Amino acid sequence: MTCVLSGKPVFKTQIQNSFVPASRLVDSDLNPNALNAKYAVRGRIPIRAEELRAQLAQDPSSVPFDKIINANIGNPQQLDQKPLTFYRQVLSLLEYPELMDNKAVVDTFPKDLVERAKKMLESIGSVGAYSHSQGVPYLRESVANFISKRDGYKSSPDDIFLTAGASSAVSYLLNLLSLGPQTGFLIPIPQYPLYTASLALNNSTALPYFLNESDDWSIDASSIAKIVQDAKAQGVEARCLVLINPGNPTGAILKPETIADLLAVAAEHGLVVIADEVYQENVFKGEFVSVKKVLSQLKELDRSGKFDKVQLASLHSTSKGVSGECGQRGGYMELVGFEESVRAQLLKLASISLCPPVAGQALVELMINPPTEGQESYELYKKETQAISDALRERSSKLYEAFNTMEGVSCQQPEGAMYLFPSLTLSEKVYAEAAKLGMEPDEYYCAQLLENTGICTVPGSGFGQVEGTWHIRTTFLAPGTAWIEDWKTFHEKFVKQHK
Amino acid sequence: MTCVLSGKPVFKTQIQNSFVPASRLVDSDLNPNALNAKYAVRGRIPIRAEELRAQLAQDPSSVPFDKIINANIGNPQQLDQKPLTFYRQVLSLLEYPELMDNKAVVDTFPKDLVERAKKMLESIGSVGAYSHSQGVPYLRESVANFISKRDGYKSSPDDIFLTAGASSAVSYLLNLLSLGPQTGFLIPIPQYPLYTASLALNNSTALPYFLNESDDWSIDASSIAKIVQDAKAQGVEARCLVLINPGNPTGAILKPETIADLLAVAAEHGLVVIADEVYQENVFKGEFVSVKKVLSQLKELDRSGKFDKVQLASLHSTSKGVSGECGQRGGYMELVGFEESVRAQLLKLASISLCPPVAGQALVELMINPPTEGQESYELYKKETQAISDALRERSSKLYEAFNTMEGVSCQQPEGAMYLFPSLTLSEKVYAEAAKLGMEPDEYYCAQLLENTGICTVPGSGFGQVEGTWHIRTTFLAPGTAWIEDWKTFHEKFVKQHK
Missing domain, CATH: 3.40.640.10 (Type I PLP-dependent aspartate aminotransferase-like (Major domain))
Structure with missing residues (x-):
């Protein structure tokens, strides 16, 4: 055939164009192992959260909250955690080493840091190689x-x-x-x-x-x-x-x-x-x-x-x-x-x-290999990391305490990581409502929490749990305590509605 | 058992320590699909090049060349290509946005570029999230x-x-x-x-x-x-x-x-x-x-x-x-x-x-979405990209011409990408020498080229070729023409020695 577009021939092909086109691939044509893989951290609840975020941006009055709180994933800088100055100053020099020739930059960066970036570059060459x-x-x-x-x-x-x-x-x-x-x-x-x-x-x-x-x-x-x-x-x-x-x-x-x-x-x-x-x-x-x-x-x-x-x-x-x-x-x-x-x-x-x-x-x-005492970059590094540590510790305690005031919720004391994984006692009515929607009971709880408060979490069923027990995973990275109060209010109402 | 280290008990374990340890995994225990995967670009010849590079650093007189030329992989910044200033200035701002508050930096960066970094950050949030x-x-x-x-x-x-x-x-x-x-x-x-x-x-x-x-x-x-x-x-x-x-x-x-x-x-x-x-x-x-x-x-x-x-x-x-x-x-x-x-x-x-x-x-x-004409960052961007294009074009031609002067080598004229893939006519003696070392004939050529000149390439057998034909893949990224002359000299000798 000869292809002609807007009056002008585009190209001439060798093949007769009289075939019957084959259909597209559907799920049953795909690798069953890939189909079977599940990744709840970015699963149904977080996908719904993204939809709600878009809806919120378009029509704020259409949802009963003013922001989505992504407590589903340990992603500190998506919330309020600032990157450490030390890391980012070095990375800016690695990306654009010419900054080291700019006196105004070098004068505002700690000397040990500039030396370090120089030394790293000597061994790395370019971060683009x-x-x-x-x-x-x-x-x-x-x-x-x-x-x-x-x-x-x-x-x-x-x-x-x-x-x-x-x-x-x-x-x-x-x-x-x-x-x-x-x-x-x-x-x-x-x-x-x-x-x-x-x-x-x-x-x-x-x-x-x-x-x-x-x-x-x-x-x-x-x-x-x-x-x-x-x-x-x-x-x-x-x-x-x-x-x-x-x-x-x-x-x-x-x-x-x-x-x-x-x-x-x-x-x-x-x-x-x-x-x-x-x-x-x-x-x-x-x-x-x-x-x-x-x-x-x-x-x-x-x-x-x-x-x-x-x-x-x-x-x-x-x-x-x-x-x-x-x-x-x-x-x-x-x-x-x-x-x-x-x-x-x-x-x-x-x-x-x-x-x-x-x-x-x-x-x-x-x-x-962070800055050590005596280095110019140390004080700020120490201050920033300490503040992050303290904030995480405080938030984990606050959330832990909140869970232990909620009816039917129990939670182990946090020791480490970025998550709490409280256990939920859910009523027969929750089981029934969840079943109607084709959800696990804990997924239903997460969905309700999301729709009512904007708080996005992951159901325990995404992580596995002893049969008949129900959990929810939440990070404690979100700043402030207002969202914790919202959660408490929601929970009280949820329990009442599902008695 | 109770574990005691330097006189002080470290921990007490519950399990009797009277078992017979199992052996380590060997190749036959591993996923045969993974074992079967081959990746010549980082295969035997490049691995040998790394050994030679270390040997060269330790004892320069032990090898007949003064540097390894990595023509085995399209890795421009490993050789002499400088990153584009435009890219790296933006990336430095994305890594450390506080630079935008530093007048001395902002004054030396094109204004459109700073605006662009700002706008990107608004939508990205942090590159660390x-x-x-x-x-x-x-x-x-x-x-x-x-x-x-x-x-x-x-x-x-x-x-x-x-x-x-x-x-x-x-x-x-x-x-x-x-x-x-x-x-x-x-x-x-x-x-x-x-x-x-x-x-x-x-x-x-x-x-x-x-x-x-x-x-x-x-x-x-x-x-x-x-x-x-x-x-x-x-x-x-x-x-x-x-x-x-x-x-x-x-x-x-x-x-x-x-x-x-x-x-x-x-x-x-x-x-x-x-x-x-x-x-x-x-x-x-x-x-x-x-x-x-x-x-x-x-x-x-x-x-x-x-x-x-x-x-x-x-x-x-x-x-x-x-x-x-x-x-x-x-x-x-x-x-x-x-x-x-x-x-x-x-x-x-x-x-x-x-x-x-x-x-x-x-x-x-x-x-x-590079800078466009009229933007402050355009001129330098254009100059740098043009210089890289010109250099690549020139090097590809030079190498192409060199191949066509070599006995038993023929090469298609370069049209694009970063590689030439000349065909080699190899003698019976090459076949025999290669077989002795358990190599394909083109791999043997690459090995000899590497050992004699420091030029690291990849044999055609790593890419596939019509049976009975032999090729070599080389990038034309290495600067200068001295290495091309070295290759010509080597080739002449190689042909003579394998007649």
């Missing part, structure tokens, strides 16, 4: 030094992978370790839904282990051993144990002895341990001890070498802590105890996406 | 406007996904469309190995179609139709046609009539078209016409609606063009003709990685 797929060697070295200092046990830059947030580390690990439904991954319930989503994508089996809500969401290692045995009896080989510490969505912190017990189970059953430790800086009560540290202690204590073959991947991120730099997509993974060939396979997977964002890599280094 | 998983709405709108203007056909922001480079778009698409070995993806040979790597990860079938080297690496649409039929006879359903235009590694540009022919095949057989158009700005000869534009023209011309159901995903990136901002991981995907539910599945996949780097998203907007 692809780096090594495992990350810039100099930055990896700094991460290894941080871990060595944090734990008191040596870490090597060869074992550090800089990643685009912790999510891409999870994606590489779960992909490499999955051989289909016969491979099982022990995941906590409740869990961060990234894990079930990634397992669905890889068509592997989730082996849920329940956290004990009444005992600060703790883990019983012997129950893990039992799950491994039971899975084996059903033809599923447990090959990975996911620990989230501090917990998401629970906010609980694991005790070192619990970690040691879990490592013994991992050592005996050859489980790869994925330690999701992205909330390690968000600690309000107790102490964070890394899985790497406990593993190193066990290796030192047990001279028989029982713990030498434990394979551990621990993850960290710039998105949480007091950084809250979610949009920069920075993170790292440390590998311990893996065969060299397995490490090489992970590097190959990373290389297929070329490299993690280079500015995000630099941010990881800034996060784990 | 997670954005919508599909990308910041305002930035998507700008991308849609760019496409509408480029093609003369409307694009909608709802169809734009901002992505971490083009690679993550490929990853989502191939994952969603793969149902296992019975799903076939038509990929050009030679191809960019991201495609075969991603297909291996998804255990789907590559259906190679050969580009015609003697006809400027063109595509014969009727050969595609035949491959679809043959695949069907063997139980493989072709469901996707990958077009790389301008070509990687070939550097060739598709003619609109060829694209129209290919779209007719896609329409008839229900093939999703993935148009990898990341080199659309790297054009030396001829003209780039997008697949979207040709499809829109066909739809307008053929009132029977034959082309209405064609599903197209076209990809762009900030890594190439004159931007060369590889490390920032910016890109976009435009979807055309997909069912809404399929689009929703892609959004879900994107949401599992939360969001693309936000600074990278902003960079996409800067790239597709």
